[in-house]
Amino acid sequence: MFNLLLNENMKIFRRTRSWLLIIGMIVVTFVTLLVVDNLTTGTQGSSDWRVNVQKQIEADQAQMENPNYPAHMMEGLHQQIALNQYRLAHDVPPTDRTMWGYLLTAAKLMMVATIFTVVASADSVAGEFSGGTIKLLLIRPYYRWQILLAKYASAVLFSLLLLLVTAVTAFICSGMLAGFQDMSIPYLYLTSNGAIQETNMVQHVVSTYGYQGVQMLMIVTMAFMISTVFRSSAVAIALSIGLMFIGTTVAPFITSYRWAKYVLFENIDLTGYLVGAPPIEGMTLSFSIAVLAVYYTIFLVSTLLVFQRRDIAN
Amino acid sequence: MTPILQMNQVTKRIKNKTLVDGLTLSVQPGEVFGLLGPNGAGKTTAIRMMVGLMKMSEGDVLIEGASIATNFREAIVKVGAIVENPEMYKYLSGYRNLVHFARMMPDVSEERIREVVKLVGLEHRIHDKVRTYSLGMRQRLGVAQALLHRPRLLILDEPTNGLDPAGIRELRDYLRKLAREEGIAVVVSSHLLAEVQLMCDRVAIIQHGKLIDVQSVHAFLESRHLTQVEIEVDNIMSAVRLLEPADVVTDPESRTLKLQLEHEQIPATIDRLVRGAVRVYGVTKQTRTLEDKFLEITGGESVV
Numbered sequence: 001m002f003n004l005l006l007n008e009n010m011k012i013f014r015r016t017r018s019w020l021l022i023i024g025m026i027v028v029t030f031v032t033l034l035v036v037d038n039l040t041t042g043t044q045g046s047s048d049w050r051v052n053v054q055k056q057i058e059a060d061q062a063q064m065e066n067p068n069y070p071a072h073m074m075e076g077l078h079q080q081i082a083l084n085q086y087r088l089a090h091d092v093p094p095t096d097r098t099m100w101g102y103l104l105t106a107a108k109l110m111m112v113a114t115i116f117t118v119v120a121s122a123d124s125v126a127g128e129f130s131g132g133t134i135k136l137l138l139i140r141p142y143y144r145w146q147i148l149l150a151k152y153a154s155a156v157l158f159s160l161l162l163l164l165v166t167a168v169t170a171f172i173c174s175g176m177l178a179g180f181q182d183m184s185i186p187y188l189y190l191t192s193n194g195a196i197q198e199t200n201m202v203q204h205v206v207s208t209y210g211y212q213g214v215q216m217l218m219i220v221t222m223a224f225m226i227s228t229v230f231r232s233s234a235v236a237i238a239l240s241i242g243l244m245f246i247g248t249t250v251a252p253f254i255t256s257y258r259w260a261k262y263v264l265f266e267n268i269d270l271t272g273y274l275v276g277a278p279p280i281e282g283m284t285l286s287f288s289i290a291v292l293a294v295y296y297t298i299f300l301v302s303t304l305l306v307f308q309r310r311d312i313a314n
Numbered sequence: 315m316t317p318i319l320q321m322n323q324v325t326k327r328i329k330n331k332t333l334v335d336g337l338t339l340s341v342q343p344g345e346v347f348g349l350l351g352p353n354g355a356g357k358t359t360a361i362r363m364m365v366g367l368m369k370m371s372e373g374d375v376l377i378e379g380a381s382i383a384t385n386f387r388e389a390i391v392k393v394g395a396i397v398e399n400p401e402m403y404k405y406l407s408g409y410r411n412l413v414h415f416a417r418m419m420p421d422v423s424e425e426r427i428r429e430v431v432k433l434v435g436l437e438h439r440i441h442d443k444v445r446t447y448s449l450g451m452r453q454r455l456g457v458a459q460a461l462l463h464r465p466r467l468l469i470l471d472e473p474t475n476g477l478d479p480a481g482i483r484e485l486r487d488y489l490r491k492l493a494r495e496e497g498i499a500v501v502v503s504s505h506l507l508a509e510v511q512l513m514c515d516r517v518a519i520i521q522h523g524k525l526i527d528v529q530s531v532h533a534f535l536e537s538r539h540l541t542q543v544e545i546e547v548d549n550i551m552s553a554v555r556l557l558e559p560a561d562v563v564t565d566p567e568s569r570t571l572k573l574q575l576e577h578e579q580i581p582a583t584i585d586r587l588v589r590g591a592v593r594v595y596g597v598t599k600q601t602r603t604l605e606d607k608f609l610e611i612t613g614g615e616s617v618v
Binding site for chain 2: 003004006007010011014015016131132133135136137138139140141142143309311312313
């Protein structure tokens with residue numbers, strides 16, 4: 001089995017494309033953080049954060065008096081004011097422009113890393129079919145499921161690598177922009193029942209990346225299944241990235257249906273649980289993990305079954 | 315002697331279509347065996363079942379006694395094969411491709427990889443990307459890949475595709491040498507009669523998924539000039555006496571006799587009957603030689 005894994009990794013890392021994806025990820029992370037930094041520079045006014053927060057509170061309160069302000073955004077304003085008042089009362093500075101704030105922003109780039117991994121892993125099985133090499137690969141003293149599992153493992157390893165590349169790049173870049181400091185500042189958030197919570201910032205950032213990794217794993221597993229079933233990397237890339245975007249876009253609009261909580265895309269983003277905001281009221285972290293586990297098993301088992309039984313006929 | 319390859323009633327059905335129908339044959343150690351048939355006759359499907367890429371609907375394939383269906387790993391480890399085109403990883407070098415497949419087989423040393431590379435004459439280009447190889451070079455790399463683990467059965471599907479005449483001769487000599495010296499069995503498929511004649515000891519002719527005939531190339535070459543002739547006469551007994559010592563098959567009911575003749579012997583034979591006062595009502599040439607059979611099957615055009 002170890003030799004199979006060596007082979008699959010050789011096929012990934014002796015390809016220029018894989019290195020372009022890794023370098024691309026580094027560039028995207030760097031550029032994004034630089035742009036974010038550039039956009040927020042000069043907006044903070046005073047060097048004392050208390051003055052800025054006080055100003056923000058006053059501006060928000062003025063906004064609330066405005067009769068033309070859309071009603072559905074009132075709630076957001078209200079929360080922002082509450083958070084800022086808490087900051088002043090408990091001496092908790094804002095984290096947006098600290099290294100950890102930047103790291104949190106960069107965590108959203110995991111979507112890009114996911115797309116990159118899908119591009120690499122969708123070709124893993126489909127490429128063997130379109131290149132005809134599948135015929136030489138399967139006439140070896142291994143069971144088909146062993147070969148497939150080695151491919152899947154190497155795809156997961158590659159996604160893990162991209163996750164690490166993103167995190168490390170973001171860490172270095174954020175540190176360079178904001179200094180490697182401010183670790184003791186807690187992260188503040190409002191739970192759904194309106195209470196303000198403090199949490200350890202480092203732990204929050206690490207958990208966010210971890211939960212993003214779960215989302216990545218689900219998408220990659222789905223892409224792997226589509227790649228095996230359709231034997232076409234183009235279909236696998238288009239379908240899984242398409243589903244990812246449609247799924248995450250539609251998810252917030254179907255929450256009122258009773259079956260919604262069983263939908264993959266309602267559960268796939270676990271980061272909501274970190275700030276006490278489940279996708280649908282009443283859902284819990286363990287419920288979402290259970291749902292994801294079921295989907296994961298279905299994806300993997302159907303991939304194995306299809307691959308095991310297929311006649312290699314072209 | 316136990317055969318290296320034994321196919322028993324191998325059948326492949328997809329929906330209502332029967333692609334391969336009750337194929338039974340065996341290949342002995344040291345033998346180069348040809349599968350001859352027009353394109354679409356089921357040769358490739360048969361080969362895919364031999365190596366377990368396709369599942370059999372019925373029957374079994376045994377490789378030195380191990381079933382490819384129920385004992386896949388033990389059976390396949392004795393097989394080296396190219397199925398259809400020799401497709402390798404184009405983005406890897408030839409050498410990396412061989413390393414890849416060597417890792418999947420037991421006991422293939424780096425030494426062995428070098429040996430095989432030398433054998434197929436790719437030393438100078440082995441570290442280039444396969445993308446830059448000609449079809450002939452890919453074919454050689456395919457053969458190298460199939461030989462790495464010293465298989466007992468070598469299966470080559472249309473191996474001369476893309477080879478020039480010198481390359482074909484080289485491959486032929488090499489296959490014969492392998493079979494003779496190492497006692498391995500080689501199965502070669504082709505739609506070209508001339509090619510199979512040159513390479514193989516025995517040939518199976520396949521059409522519409524069925525085995526038409528298995529014959530040794532030697533006997534086949536001898537028989538190719540003989541034609542079966544059917545002659546209708548009034549008196550069979552005196553005709554047989556006149557034609558002695560020829561091997562004649564008689565059918566008293568239709569008063570015909572059948573015998574194998576070279577084309578040029580036909581007029582003299584009839585002459586002898588007529589002079590012997592036997593009345594000849596008809597002479598029919600029958601196309602029953604293997605070559606004629608093959609020509610019938612292929613429509614003639616693919617025979618070089």
